[in-house]
Amino acid sequence: MKAVLTGRHFMLGDIACAEGALAAGCDFFGGYPITPATETAERMALRLPQVGGHYIQMEDEIASLAAVLGASCAGAKSMTATSGPGFSLMQENIGLGIVTETPCVIVNVQRGGPSTGLPTLAGQADMMQAQWGSHGDYEAIAYVPNSCQEMFDLTIKAFNAAERYRQPVFVMADEIIGHMTERVVIPGPKKIKLVSRKRPKRKKNYLPFKPDKDLIPPMALAGEGYAIHVTGLTHDSRGYPVIDEETQHEMVTRLIEKIRRHAPEIWEFEEVMTEDADIVVVSYGAASRSAGRAVNIARKDGIKAGLMRLITVWPFPEKRIKELAESAKVFVVPEINMGQISREVERFASGRVLSVTHAGGGMLSPEAVLQKIKEVTK
């Protein structure tokens, strides 16, 4: 069986995610079944052995991410897929992945929370957790698909970003997109651009955490003879623990700058009719589909509305929000949570932001967005 199933498919979002991972060269999946992400694990359990990879079902999500990091350190392109409760359990090892600069992909097919919440129904309330969930300072990279096609495409991009920047990267899907079936076009393998982690060029004087000019250090794998030491403690360029203020400053600053400096090349968003928009609707994932419809209806009614759909939520595309804020009168932010990313928009839009909230459990309706747009124009 081939890793890349080139052709046109009618495919479930969760399965498209698994196929995207395989197309990206994923050869290790460590996971734990959880609704609504189980189909991704099931697909990987079926498909990985067909392409020479390994699927292992771990005892919980803590172990899943630990195994994923271990596999990555041995050279695998590794991933896991989960939902809210599992994502919460993964937070500690997300920090380990950040600080040890270990590439991997974590898919969160979001459901309603907090706690066990709504296992089978949608939510988008883990968006802030993706950036702030693990303790300490770091900069997350998170892609947010709004179609089955993007479940495929963005999973590939997530792997590429993980390899390029050497850190865990999130695909923050939601139950609606994960459990929806749509057309998915899978291109030929040669048309898929893949990135592999930077590797040390020579053994002599190699320091495992000494960055190049782009702030990213080349990565040696276990078993190559480098005798590297990798620790979750604050460490210097040798990888040795150093418990002091200076080393902490140097390490944390670099890890954050590594992403901030490259943010312009990571940012992805799509804009519809924003050029002359008085009202800019900022949305992402499932909610953005309703937002798009609301904007179209508003335009027909003569309201100058536009849509900025976030494809990467983290790092947050603040520059573009600031630019839009120069001409837009107000921002409307619909999302299936109680107003998480609207706060982020607020930071860069001088406070002119109206939130359209939804506690989870269903789709945020175009009418709700339209109503807010109309309120603003009154």
Add this chain to the structure above:
Amino acid sequence: MSAKGANDKGRIETVEEHPLDHILRQDRLPHIWCPGCGLGSAMTCYAQAIERVDIPLKKQVLLSGIGCTGRIAGYVKVDSYHTTHGRAIPFATGLKIANPELCVTVFSGDGDLFAIGGNHFLHAARRNIDINVICVNNFNYGMTGGQQGPTTPVEARTTTTRYGNFEHPLNLPHLAAALGAVYVSRWTTLHCRHLEKSMEKALQKRGFTFIEIICPCPVGFGRPNKLGEGLEELRYYREKSVIKNDASWDEMVLHMRGEEPIVVGDFVDTERPTYLDLEEQMLRAKGLIK
């Protein structure tokens, strides 16, 4: 690093190089462990074992969780991963499956492996992942200053059991054997030769192996429990240890007080297909591996 040792005439002399210098990270020594702690001996046994077995050093990978024992990974000059608290075993599982050529050893403490990490031990042993788990058991949480842990004996005093420990401890070799570990042994840090031989065996053994090392912790356990300082604790081991390879599960319980013996030995040595063996066998049968 210079070291003192007895020459063949029995005289003490200082040598410029220690025979294990090339296996230890010289630039990280001296280590952080307390005087009288047994971790240095445990680490030396491991260093000697990886040197003696017929597996290239570059294929040896050492992992640990958090705690005093967790620091061993930082001192041995092989690829080493100091992971999160309790999670070295699942990390090692991913590493081993992604590259089966690696000889993967998890070296960690009783609290790390059996309290916070207990579930992972259970499942890695059940799956028969081909890794070695070496547990240094000092009956307490040493790094945080001597608190009660999952192996603290009943009645023992720690900083969180001021009136004696009300909990029953785990019997680690019993647990490992019950879960299907293919090799199980226990030694104290006084049994250097036995311990090193056990490590050699474990490193070469296919499947999930487990070694428990009973280790003095003068500060966290010896002193509050009146076992004395480091040397006195070792003397206690010498007096109380009994080698009994066919010990029953009940005999393996550690009381660490009175006249109760410390039963040590090679308790289990058996064969069982590993996770990767079964994976390969079944995928081959389905024509997925040619």
